[in-house]
Amino acid sequence: MSTIALPTVDEEIWRYSRIGELDLDSFKLGKLSTKIDASSAAKQIVSSTTNVVPRDVTDIFEDLNVRHAQLTAISIAKNQVVAEPIVITHSLHESGVVAYSRLVVEADENSEVTIVERFVSSADINSLIVPVVDVRAAQSARVTYIAINELGSATWQIGYQQAVGQRDSMMKLFTVALGGDYARMRAEVRLEGQGANSQQVALYFADENQMHDFRTLQDHAAPRTHSSLLFKGAVKDTAKSVYTGLIRIRENATKSEAFQTNRNLTLSNGAWAESVPNLEIETNDVKCSHASTVGPIDEEQRFYLESRGIQPEIAERLVVLGFFDEVLNRLPVLPFIAGLRERVSTKLLGAKL
Amino acid sequence: MTTLEIKNLAVAVGGTQILSDVSLTIKSGEVHAVMGPNGAGKSTLSAALMGKPGYVVTSGSVKLDDVDILALPTWQRATAGLHLIMQYPTEIPGVSLQDAMSAALDMRNQDSNHLKKLIETEAKRIGFDPELVMRSVNVDFSGGEKKRSETLQLAVLQPKIAILDELDSGLDIDALRDCAQRVEDATRETNLGVLVITHYSRLFDQLKPDFVHILTNGRIVKSAGPELADELEVTGYVAYTN
Numbered sequence: 123m124s125t126i127a128l129p130t131v132d133e134e135i136w137r138y139s140r141i142g143e144l145d146l147d148s149f150k151l152g153k154l155s156t157k158i159d160a161s162s163a164a165k166q167i168v169s170s171t172t173n174v175v176p177r178d179v180t181d182i183f184e185d186l187n188v189r190h191a192q193l194t195a196i197s198i199a200k201n202q203v204v205a206e207p208i209v210i211t212h213s214l215h216e217s218g219v220v221a222y223s224r225l226v227v228e229a230d231e232n233s234e235v236t237i238v239e240r241f242v243s244s245a246d247i248n249s250l251i252v253p254v255v256d257v258r259a260a261q262s263a264r265v266t267y268i269a270i271n272e273l274g275s276a277t278w279q280i281g282y283q284q285a286v287g288q289r290d291s292m293m294k295l296f297t298v299a300l301g302g303d304y305a306r307m308r309a310e311v312r313l314e315g316q317g318a319n320s321q322q323v324a325l326y327f328a329d330e331n332q333m334h335d336f337r338t339l340q341d342h343a344a345p346r347t348h349s350s351l352l353f354k355g356a357v358k359d360t361a362k363s364v365y366t367g368l369i370r371i372r373e374n375a376t377k378s379e380a381f382q383t384n385r386n387l388t389l390s391n392g393a394w395a396e397s398v399p400n401l402e403i404e405t406n407d408v409k410c411s412h413a414s415t416v417g418p419i420d421e422e423q424r425f426y427l428e429s430r431g432i433q434p435e436i437a438e439r440l441v442v443l444g445f446f447d448e449v450l451n452r453l454p455v456l457p458f459i460a461g462l463r464e465r466v467s468t469k470l471l472g473a474k475l
Numbered sequence: 476m477t478t479l480e481i482k483n484l485a486v487a488v489g490g491t492q493i494l495s496d497v498s499l500t501i502k503s504g505e506v507h508a509v510m511g512p513n514g515a516g517k518s519t520l521s522a523a524l525m526g527k528p529g530y531v532v533t534s535g536s537v538k539l540d541d542v543d544i545l546a547l548p549t550w551q552r553a554t555a556g557l558h559l560i561m562q563y564p565t566e567i568p569g570v571s572l573q574d575a576m577s578a579a580l581d582m583r584n585q586d587s588n589h590l591k592k593l594i595e596t597e598a599k600r601i602g603f604d605p606e607l608v609m610r611s612v613n614v615d616f617s618g619g620e621k622k623r624s625e626t627l628q629l630a631v632l633q634p635k636i637a638i639l640d641e642l643d644s645g646l647d648i649d650a651l652r653d654c655a656q657r658v659e660d661a662t663r664e665t666n667l668g669v670l671v672i673t674h675y676s677r678l679f680d681q682l683k684p685d686f687v688h689i690l691t692n693g694r695i696v697k698s699a700g701p702e703l704a705d706e707l708e709v710t711g712y713v714a715y716t717n
Binding site for chain 1: 566570
């Protein structure tokens with residue numbers, strides 16, 4: 123139980139969300155089945171009982187997560203380089219439950235690791251999953267984290283990512299969201315050490331009645347920090363998506379650079395996407411830019427391909443896959459990346475099959 | 476033997492009549508040049524023939540042999556044998572020339588097994604950097620690379636009739652020579668019929684017109700042999716614009 127009330131769409135961070143539809147009391151506490159694939163050496167750094175780094179609780183879901191989450195903690199020692207990626211797969215097999223996962227990644231000085239976290243449920247699972255991820259990159263640490271939402275079309279997700287980077291660290295945070303009914307992720311990066319670097323990259327594609335919802339923060343709290351964000355999404359049928367993103371440059375974060383790009387394709391007349399970029403800059407001598415677009419496939423691009431004798435459905439598929447390739451090509455080379463592209467392609471064909 | 480027959484074609488864009496009465500007959504192996512000043516409606520002709528959205532045919536007919544071209548969507552005009560080389564080829568981020576050509580051959584039920592080899596051969600022939608084949612179509616291509624890419628696609632798809640919309644704009648002399656020569660070769664090798672739309676006669680050094688038509692104010696005002704192009708080089712369009 124939590125003493126915090128459920129949020130409402132009146133709060134800016136929940137604006138446009140489907141939080142009003144959630145009847146949290148109707149869900150009982152459920153359990154995720156979690157599988158970890160890693161080399162035997164890497165497995166030694168994974169535990170479920172380490173001292174958890176503290177985090178600020180901002181709402182009821184984070185509060186409940188602290189109380190109930192199944193913990194996975196990964197600690198990478200100073201100078202340790204984990205060659206093979208660690209792949210964590212959470213599966214939800216029960217309907218009518220809320221399940222909490224928490225992943226804590228603590229990368230010590232000059233260490234390196236790649237972690238993939240997959241969330242899987244089948245189409246008939248009517249449940250809620252609340253994942254929380256904390257990444258802590260110490261000086262010069264290099265952390266790559268990839269979240270993949272492969273949830274069924276009746277499963278809800280309300281997720282939180284918080285990544286904090288110290289001096290000269292490099293954090294790459296990827297999200298691929300294809301599944302879920304209402305699937306939300308609050309993805310926050312804080313650059314605390316001078317020269318810290320972050321990249322946030324996401325691909326999301328909702329069809330039928332799905333809704334994807336992203337709230338991002340690039341928080342620069344030290345000089346010469348660098349952040350970039352590229353979120354690309356598509357909505358089809360009557361699907362919806364929301365992106366709101368804030369770049370915050372604090373007073374001491376001089377000579378910092380922050381870039382934010384959000385592009386959305388609306389592939390059907392009934393589909394809807396919202397994009398709201400924001401800047402909050404408290405100092406001069408910084409370089410910031412943000413760009414956001416929402417719209418259908420470019421008519422000139424479609425015409426060009428059609429003029430080569432390619433029928434509209436195929437032309438559209440080529441353009442959308444091309445649109446997403448900019449994101450997929452940035453992902454580390456891993457066996458399942460090709461499968462993701464295939465899933466996007468299948469989803470595009472969707473109703474036509 | 477193929478014939479593209481354009482009869483009394485009238486086209487409006489955004490409610491304004493741009494072409495009012497254009498008739499042309501282009502047969503396999505022939506090169507027809509349509510020349511005219513800026514704003515004469517030259518690009519409107521090419522866009523309307525290919526069915527570009529926004530170009531409304533208000534009267535007239537276009538037939539490719541027995542096929543009513545105007546009744547077909549753009550992609551079927553292309554698979555029927557029409558091909559447009561665009562003045563400003565569109566950038567398609569994330570779609571490679573290889574993928575686009577592979578899809579285009581699929582639509583024609585043509586085997587794309589030899590596509591890679593074919594592209595390599597054709598790229599070499601017109602001096603197109605083969606590295607660019609795997610890159611996104613036209614993205615970060617120079618003017619010359621874009622037109623070489625357009626010409627390469629024509630060579631791969633082997634249409635019956637090609638429409639060249641200002642092939643000579645935005646490219647250097649070398650690229651112009653390579654592209655124009657390749658189209659000229661196609662008129663002999665694959666019996667390609669060509670409608671070449673241009674201001675200038677400079678590409679005629681390689682691509683030799685059999686007929687020259689002057690288009691001004693939305694009409695063909697004069698048709699003659701290649702000597703008309705030479706005359707225009709001297710006198711300009713002034714005599715035909717009023």
